[in-house]
Amino acid sequence: MREVGCPEEDLFSFLSSKRREDLGYRNILSSMCTPPHPVAARAHAMFLETNLGDPGLFPGTAALEDLLVRRLGTLMHLPDAGGYATSGGTESNIQAFRIAKKLKSAKFPNVVVPASSHFSFMKACDILGLEMRTVPLDAEFRMDTEAVDDLVDNNTVAIVGVVGTTEYGMVDPISRLSEIALDRDVFLHVDAAFGGMVVPFLDRPVPFDFSLPGVSSISVDPHKMGMSTIPAGCLLTRSPEWFACLNVDTPYLTVKRECTLAGTRPGASVAAAVAVLEYLGVDGMRAVVAGCMENARRLIEGMETLGYPRAVTPDVNVATFSCDCTPPGWRVSTTRNGHMRIVCMPHVTRDVVEQFLVDMSDIDA
Numbered sequence: 001m002r003e004v005g006c007p008e009e010d011l012f013s014f015l016s017s018k019r020r021e022d023l024g025y026r027n028i029l030s031s032m033c034t035p036p037h038p039v040a041a042r043a044h045a046m047f048l049e050t051n052l053g054d055p056g057l058f059p060g061t062a063a064l065e066d067l068l069v070r071r072l073g074t075l076m077h078l079p080d081a082g083g084y085a086t087s088g089g090t091e092s093n094i095q096a097f098r099i100a101k102k103l104k105s106a107k108f109p110n111v112v113v114p115a116s117s118h119f120s121f122m123k124a125c126d127i128l129g130l131e132m133r134t135v136p137l138d139a140e141f142r143m144d145t146e147a148v149d150d151l152v153d154n155n156t157v158a159i160v161g162v163v164g165t166t167e168y169g170m171v172d173p174i175s176r177l178s179e180i181a182l183d184r185d186v187f188l189h190v191d192a193a194f195g196g197m198v199v200p201f202l203d204r205p206v207p208f209d210f211s212l213p214g215v216s217s218i219s220v221d222p223h224k225m226g227m228s229t230i231p232a233g234c235l236l237t238r239s240p241e242w243f244a245c246l247n248v249d250t251p252y253l254t255v256k257r258e259c260t261l262a263g264t265r266p267g268a269s270v271a272a273a274v275a276v277l278e279y280l281g282v283d284g285m286r287a288v289v290a291g292c293m294e295n296a297r298r299l300i301e302g303m304e305t306l307g308y309p310r311a312v313t314p315d316v317n318v319a320t321f322s323c324d325c326t327p328p329g330w331r332v333s334t335t336r337n338g339h340m341r342i343v344c345m346p347h348v349t350r351d352v353v354e355q356f357l358v359d360m361s362d363i364d365a
């Protein structure tokens with residue numbers, strides 16, 4: 001550290017110079033994050049100093065966390081779901097596995113996850129000492145449920161299905177997984193970190209949530225399609241009591257125990273997540289999602305016209321192509337299979353899509 005502090009103006013000119021090195025979202029087509037909705041930014045600023053790690057000191061903010069859980073639980077067809085606001089999909093997935101592992105005593109515990117699953121499950125397995133059994137995908141990059149039954153055994157503590165895969169935007173056959181989970185009496189965790197704020201707002205939503213009796217827990221991230229500030233995730237469980245198995249005593253706080261992974265936790269991004277849900281309502285979210293889906297369709301059609309076929313027709317707003325050139329100035333990503341990947345987030349507007357297609361066609365010229 002400096003011996004003597006830096007004058008504020010110098011400090012902020014230094015910070016601005018660093019901030020200018022960041023990319024603007026306009027040309028970022030590779031991210032599942034997006035600039036926060038204006039009401040999220042405003043709510044975040046109001047709750048900047050709040051700490052949900054000591055909820056007795058911030059009962060108002062804690063009530064907003066409860067409201068977030070109730071709103072998302074209701075969206076997932078279980079208004080009384082248990083849950084709390086996590087730092088994102090990674091923490092939700094780790095915590096879901098912790099619960100699943102504690103609910104079943106297994107000598108050599110394993111989990112059965114699709115090959116498309118997010119890398120956070122590798123972290124979860126490493127931390128928790130779980131064997132990861134990978135289920136192959138079908139031709140459309142969805143989990144091949146035929147293969148699941150053979151991989152499940154007496155040591156299986158959880159099965160995972162993904163709603164909106166990170167790479168291809170596919171929704172696994174959760175209703176089939178729900179049947180398998182009930183049949184084999186295994187915990188079913190649905191990773192809807194991305195798709196949880198998309199699928200419920202589609203014109204024809206496929207069932208993936210607590211309406212399916214085998215679904216035990218769901219991850220859903222307000223900081224992705226929920227347009228909240230970062231970090232805002234949520235883990236929901238069918239039974240609120242399951243969180244008790246994660247409790248540790250917290251002698252010097254306003255609460256006697258806590259089940260969260262993080263200790264000090266931001267209230268600001270939770271208030272921001274609630275703000276967006278309340279402000280937009282189901283109608284508003286439907287409009288946002290319809291726009292993103294429409295832009296994804298237009299992008300796919302435009303790319304195919306230019307001679308870059310889609311890898312698959314996605315279930316949510318993630319478009320993938322056989323294409324290995326990117327016009328200068330744009331950020332796209334590449335899947336493990338080498339496909340170009342574009343996430344049609346709210347900042348990827350129709351204008352942005354059209355400009356990208358023009359720039360793509362210039363590459364050819």
Ligand SMILES: *Cc1c(COP(=O)(O)O)cnc(C)c1O
Pocket residue numbers: 032087088089090091093118120162164165166191192193194221233
């Ligand atoms: C983004 C994502 C995650 C990880 O979420 P973080 O918020 O980055 O921790 C997990 N699963 C899926 C399907 C995701 O899309």
